[in-house]
Amino acid sequence: MKNGLSYFTPSLPQFSTIRQAILRTSVLLSWERTPGDGRAGAGEGRSGAVAGPGPSADSRVPPAGKAQQRLKERYRLGSLLGRGGFGSVFAATRLSDGAPVAIKRVPQNRVHHWGELPDGTSAPLEIVLQVKVSNGFSGVVQLLEWVELPNDILMVLERPEHSQDLHRFIRARGFLSEEVARQLFRQVLEAVRHCTSCRVLHRDIKPENILIDLATGQAKLIDFGCGTYLQKTAYIHFAGTPSYSPPEWTHFGWYYGEPATIWSLGIVLHQMVCGEHPFRRGQNISWDHQLSLPQWLSPECQDLIRWCLSMPDVERPSLEEVFCHPWMQDIHLP
Known part of the structure; x- marks a missing residue:
């Protein structure tokens, strides 16, 4: 297996277009x-x-x-x-x-x-x-x-012609190498930073909402159906996917935009390099939960995942701190 963006070679069988993987529907839209x-x-x-x-x-x-x-x-x-x-x-x-x-x-x-x-x-x-x-x-x-x-x-x-969402992209490989995960994760961070600069909070960051152009390796954030305006005060209404919601919402019924986003990004990063969600479906995460990570992950990668998935929201990194983390350095983007 080659390093880097050779994962995105569209000639491989798993890179067939999404249209070829789904049966054509007879629904002709509302018009x-x-x-x-x-x-x-x-x-x-x-x-x-x-x-x-x-x-x-x-x-x-x-x-x-x-x-x-x-x-x-x-x-x-x-x-x-x-x-x-x-x-x-x-x-x-x-x-x-x-x-x-x-x-x-x-x-x-x-x-x-x-x-x-x-x-x-x-x-x-x-x-x-x-x-x-x-x-x-x-x-x-x-x-x-x-x-x-x-x-x-x-x-x-x-719509990129040859594309696949990150969920399917990971599932086809089991998990991603740290090099490929780092390149994709950096692009997702850039997208989140762009949304923040536009005062937009996505609220549903997950692999299914990250589209990968298989010809170029470029990642795109999609689906703003759960989004809202970014605010400095706490949110008391949740929109998004429950399994990506932060523990402060589950335990206290409130959350702040950036810490909640960092939590979901931590889950996405875990899914990239481990091939699975860090918390079992329906699991009630206790406040003293200790996250177990595979020892074959680099110490820097483990550190970033644990930091993003800190239980108290005040202990999570800011978006800029994630950018500056040692694991995020020396990345060559497509």
Whole structure:
């Protein structure tokens, strides 16, 4: 096995595109549905375009009432990439230039938080947050455009053609070498720092929400459906995946943004180098819990994982301290 980013060689069998690994669905997104009653003002269909790298979005906003037809004319729907409580994500191709994209469909009745875009337009909070981070930074998947329909919200997102989420990437190998894990983890940290600079808290950092471009080795943070605005005060409502929630939430019902993020990053790093979640499903983590790590991990890697997974949130490192940790040095990014 070669070192470094040779792991990302797309010619290997495990690097086949996600579309080839999933059966094609007959679901044709909401634009094939008969329009029904929706939120006030949504019946005519609203849309917007967001500038960003990769496939550029059309800067023109379609006339009201034509957004639904416009999407049908501009994109060819592909296979189902994923489905969950949030809705569904499909592979698609932009007909104008053949660029691969992803189309995320979220039912209107599952949108509980709304915000305001820079132009004053009301939009689901997920879109508001995506617009904030979709300003050219390559480590976060870019929002290209969005459409509000009577029953659904549709988001057109950047999609690397040959890609795999980190969960599947780890599972295919059992675990990652420290060298490869360090390169990927550094990119995730860069993405988190970018979100922080945009005053956005992701709140659902986990391997399933980290997409890897298999052709380049670049990692991208995806899915801001659980995100919120970054604040200095404590949060008293949780959104995200329970098994990645910090112990202060479980024990006390509150958490601060950065320490909670560091906790989830510690779990992700553990999964990278050990191949499994550090805490068994359903395990109630005691306050004096002692984390056991494989002895074949380097002392520096063990130290960083234990630091990130410190039980008291005040004992966890800051994001910048993680960047400066000895294990994070001498990294050559793709």
